[in-house]
Amino acid sequence: MEYLKESDSIPDLRVKIGTLVLDNPVMTASGTFGYAREFEPLMNLRRLGAIIVxxxxxxxxxxNPPPRIVETACGMLNAIGLQNVGVERFIKEKMEYLGNLSxxxxxxxxxxxLEEYRQITERLCHCTAVAAIEVNISCPNVKKGGVAxxxxxxxxxxxxxxxxxxxxxxxxxxLSPNVTDIVAIAAAVESEGADAVSLINxxxxMAVNLKTRRPELANVIGGLSGPAIKPVALRMVYQVARAVRIPVIGIGGIETAEDALEFMLAGATAIQVGTANFINPRASEEVVEGIGDYALRENLHSIRELIGALKVG
Ligand SMILES: Cc1cc2nc3c(=O)[nH]c(=O)nc-3n(C[C@H](O)[C@H](O)[C@H](O)COP(=O)(O)O)c2cc1C
Structure with a gap:
């Protein structure tokens, strides 16, 4: 790929998302990494390709009210309910630290x-430290009766x-995986100029407690994440990557470099580490290291050689 000139450092782990060049394909998934500062004593944040807050x-x-998190087989359910400090406090209290991380x-x-999405984008684009925006579209549209x-x-x-x-x-x-045809959604957002898609949310x-005969989550239903969802995520990344021309970012149950590399073979240009951060706060850094080791072992000039290189048939 000519968009990135070969560098002396071999192997080259850089990937490109729109106009944004990342040093490596590993990002942290939104909601599983706080505003990054919490992880500073535990790992080297500067090793990451990008941080998603x-x-x-x-x-x-x-x-939502507690309990909001419950462990399930090979994963967890959460119903945090998109708790956050709002854009003004985020800019005032978190942005300076994040902007200095390089x-x-x-x-x-x-x-x-739509108006809320418009206003928040406008506000964030005034901050020089914002490298890209990831749009969570799994939220209910209040004007359309709460349909996501x-x-x-x-x-x-x-x-x-x-x-x-x-x-x-x-x-x-x-993208939300809670749809019949994720390819149709990906194609629709590509047609409006999305620079990339990330999947899956x-x-x-849901989970039930037999002793109390109550749902485990106060909200009754929640979002399942972790290794339990990896095969579904891989399948969706594979289908979407074959259907769109923009970069696809793979998310879902990624804990190790091997998991990340599987997503890249299936068509992901980059990946995100989510629930694994709760189990091992160094997980994302270890994925970066493991991808580098793999590229060396396999004599790759660039990790980009792997994107979509799955042998089918
Ligand atoms: C506790 C928690 C909070 C999350 N908060 C958000 C969020 O604010 N915005 C978002 O787009 N996704 C959010 N997610 C979804 C993750 O970013 C990710 O898409 C999902 O967990 C699947 O990846 P994983 O299996 O590696 O965790 C959250 C997930 C968890 C577990």
């Missing part, structure tokens, strides 16, 4: 309406359109 809305959100900062945004934006191709396209109109940085649209699930 907890989802931010225009106004602060309290989230790692691209990607801000995950959410909204109840990400479950309807025309609503997903409409969000992409308003964010793209406002944004001065690359726009990544994060959590799968809707």
């Amino acid at each position: 907890k989802g931010i809305s225009l106004h602060p959100r309290a989230g 790692v691209p900062i990607i801000v995950n945004v959410l909204g109840d309406s 934006f990400g479950t309807d191709p025309s609503m997903a396209a409409a969000v992409t359109k308003v964010v793209k109109q406002e944004s001065t940085v690359p726009v990544i649209v994060k 959590t799968l809707i699930g």
Whole structure:
């Protein structure tokens, strides 16, 4: 690929998302890495390809009542309810620290309406430290009776359109897996100019406590994440990567470099580490190291040789 000139450092782990060049394909998944500072004593943040912070809305959100997290077989269910400090406090309290990290900062945004998505994008694009915006479209559209934006191709396209109109940085649209045809949603957001898609967000699930005869989560249902969802995520990444021309970012149950490399073979240009951060705070850094080791062992000039190189048939 000629967009990145060969460098002396072999192997080259750089990948490109829109106009954004990452030193390596590993990012942290939104909501599993706080605002990064919490992880500073535990790992070297500067090794990451990018940091994606907890989802931010225009106004602060309290989230759902507890219990909000429960462990499940090979994964976890969460119903945090998109709790966050709101965009103004985020900019005031978190941005300076993040801006000094010399790692691209990607801000995950959410909204109840197109207007909210528009306003939050406008506000964030005034911050020089924002390298890209990741749009969470798994949120309910209040004006459409609470149907999630990400479950309807025309609503997903409409969000992409308003964010793209406002944004001065690359726009990544994060897809919901809770749909019949994720390829149709990916195609719809690509047609409105999304620079990349990331997938998957959590799968809707629930857990029951036999002793109390109550749901484990106060919200009854929540989002399933972790290794349990990896095969579903891989399948969706594979299908979407074959259908769109923009970069695909793989998410879902990635704990090791091997997991990450499987996603790249299936067509992902980059990947995100989510739930694994709760189990091992160094997981994302270890994935970076492992990808580098693999590229060396396999004599790759560039990790990009692997993207979509899955042998089928
Ligand atoms: C506790 C928790 C909070 C999350 N918060 C967000 C969020 O604010 N915005 C978002 O787009 N995704 C959020 N996610 C979804 C993750 O970013 C990721 O897409 C999902 O967990 C699947 O990846 P994993 O299996 O590696 O965790 C959250 C996930 C968890 C577990």
